[in-house]
Amino acid sequence: MLAKGLSLGVDNRQIQTAVLAAPESDDPVVCPTDADELDAFREEFAGTTFWCGILLGGCGGQLLTRRGNVRVSHFAHFPDPEGLLPECGRRSRGVASADHLYVRAATQAWLRRQGHTPRYRYIDRDDVPVGSLVEIELDGRTLLLHMKPTTPPDWDAAQAGDIILGPGVQVDYRTLVRRGYVNRIKFVSEGNQRVMMLGTELPMMGTDWDFELADCTVDEHGRLITPVVTRLKAARAVAERASMPRPRSEKPEAPVQIGTLIRLINNAVQKEETTTVRELRDTAQLQVPRCEGQALEHLQHAIDDANDLLAEQDRVRRRLFASLDEAVRNGHVYKVTTLTPQVRELIQGDPVTTPQEAGILKTADTLLQETRQQAALKRQAADERRAAAAREWEERRAAEAQEQQAQRVTQVQERKARNGARGQVQSITGRLRRETLSAQQQKHLVEELVLAAKEAGDHLSEAEQHKVNEWVERITALEEPDTAEKTSPAAQPLRDAITDPVRLPDRLVPAVAAVRGALKKAARARTATNWNRLEQQLGSALPTLTSNERVQVLVQVDRSTASDEPLLSSLLAAGDPHFTYQHYRHVLTALGLDAPDNDEDLRDVVEADAEQVFTDWRFR
Structure with a gap:
């Protein structure tokens, strides 16, 4: 089937x-x-x-x-x-059609190492073709990945904590300016795998892809934080601090001054701006002796909130630096890679560092730089090994191809030489059989016959080798005294001579149909055959025939063959060269077709006809 x-x-x-x-x-x-x-x-x-x-x-x-x-x-x-x-x-x-499925393989372990529990959903709706959108749920937040430009992003979607675009998804300039940046994702092929890369697009600057997945994090709000985003947030914090109003040193009325200070402290605490909170807290403590009553109560409450925030930030800061210091000392590169961005994000709000903290950060940066250099050297060495292996493989394949070509040329030459010798054997045996020759001429031809048979080797059929041996025995017998009176081989009657085909006897009519069917089957199987194989296949359907009867049967087999098509009987000629030279010429002549006089030319014609039969009968 x-x-x-x-x-x-x-x-x-x-x-x-x-x-x-x-x-x-x-x-x-x-x-x-x-x-x-x-x-x-x-x-x-x-x-x-x-x-x-x-x-x-x-x-x-x-x-x-x-x-x-x-x-x-x-x-x-x-x-x-x-x-x-x-x-x-x-x-x-193409290979990019499965990129949305590679999202899970690329990000699952990365997100889990950051403490997230990701769940993946591949959107498939009438208005959203499958593979266009991938949702990653992170503890109540959602990362929405737009993989294809056919589905434009909805920037005001409430359910999306962050929207990430594929390389071909467009964002209009106003939206990009309003958001400040847009994170992007793309996949590149490495062997049979697809590797994820993250990037950040900035207005008027394009997309920066110059970082790896390990350099990025997803914060507690479900936002993707790349090194570009980290630098952008730090720059914004500095700009906001520079533009923040400071309490004036002289106030015409104390209540207005205290009220403004309290609002500034509460605003800074809400935004977790550590440096500003610390400065305003110190200013507020100086104002405590000047206050009383409800104003003092509100001011003290603001100072307490500031102290709580600073104490919590200090605890987080100490814990992060202690963990980073321990990871650096133990050489835990992955942990250092994870903690360093967190530490840098923390100190953006409070950039003043102690000498110890600065030393820990410097050591961590040095470790990461050395690690990246080592990784780059390993990748370079691996690339060089792969390139060397590829060159070696190409050279080996070229050498093998050259050797195989030389072997094929040699085999073709040997085959042509053996076929030529076989043709010479057939030509000599034909002359010995047909012509009336003297004993000396017969001896000379038999000597040539022996040399040609030796060169032909296993290309001779059993019948052809038998004829060679028979002529050698006859010449040997002629040279012996007690056989001098025997009849010359040339005078021996020819057995089973081929005569012109006559009307096919009735008993051979079934054999014609059987032989035609067997030859059609061989044509469909693209195999040559011979008469012995036909007798084994057909059994009683093909009785024992003389050479003359075989020729008559084959003439009837190909009687219906179109004039522009090769004969089915060419498959017998291709499978048995003895049949080619002794009988196939008679089949061609009986059908009114020309046959080359040269045996080698006839062999070429037979091979070409057999290949055409294979082609014509392939789908019949």
Whole structure:
């Protein structure tokens, strides 16, 4: 049934992505395009099924891997036994069509290390094609990833804690200026994997992709914080502090001065601006002796709130620096990578650091820099090893190809030489059989026959070798005294001589149909044959025939063959050279066709006709 399906409907779609194990799976995989890499891929996923995933926008049908010879290797749908391919609406079949599924593989462990519990949802609605939107729920907050430009972002959506855009999703300039920045996401291919990269787009500056996933965090509000966002927030904090109003040294009325100070303290505490809170707290403490009554009560309450915030910030600060110091001393690079951005974000609101804190930060930065340099050296070494391995493989493949080409040339030359020698054997035996020669001439021809037979080697059929041996024995017998009176080999009667075909006897009519059927079957199977094989296949349907009867049967087999088509009997000539030179010429002559006089030319014609028969009967 498989062959029928393939013949009725061939799947020409080139699909590079699939999912593993089930149609509903969100575990994507990319098919290698290189034919050699596909072999390793099949070995790696032996026993695993591939599917045209629902989350890829596919039909849910099972896929197979197809090795590319002219085109690249790819996934393809299993052929339908009835010849109908499955209805599939996938429009994007490249490696990027599964990027929304790689989001989970790239971010799940990263988010969990930050204390989040992510849950993933792939939006699939009539107005939102599957793969366009990915929601990541983080403890009540939501990261909304717009993967495709077909679905524009809703910047005022209340449920989205942060919106991240794919590389092709546009944002209008006013929105970008109003928000200050927009984070972006893209995937790049590394081997058969897709690797996530994060970036931040700023007005008039474009997108900065120059950082890794480990350099980024997601804060408690569900916002993605990249190094660019961290620097932008620090710059904003400095600008706000510079523009913040300060209590004037001289006030015409004390109640107005105290009220303004209290409002400033409460505003700074609410925004958690540590430096400003500390300065205003100190100013407020100087004003305590001047206050009394309700004003003093409100001022003291504001001072207490400021002290609570500063105490909490100091505890967090000490804990973070202590953890960072311990991670640096123990060489825990990943922990240092995670803590350093948190420490820098904390000190943006209170930039004054102690010498000890500055030393810890400097040591952490040095460790991270050395780690990145070592990682870069390792990547460079790995790239060099891969490049060297690729060059070695290419050189080895080129050498093997050159060696194989030389072997093929040698084999072709040897085969041509052996075929030429075989033709010489057949020509000499024909002369010995047909011509009246003297004993000396016969001896000279038999000597040439022996040399030609030796050169032909195993290219001679058993019948041809038997004839060579027979002529050698005859010449040997002629040279012996007691056989001098025997009849010359040239005078021996020829056995089973071929005569012109006459009307086919009735007993051979069934044999014509049987032989025609066997030759058609061999043509569809793209195999040559010989008369012994036909007798084994057909059994009693093909009685023992003389050479003349075989020629008559084959003439009737090809009597209905069109004039512009090769003969089915060419498959017998291709499978048995003895038949070619002794009988096939008679078949051609009886059908009114020309046959080359030269045996080698006739052999070339037979081989060409056999190949054409294979082509013509492939789909009959």
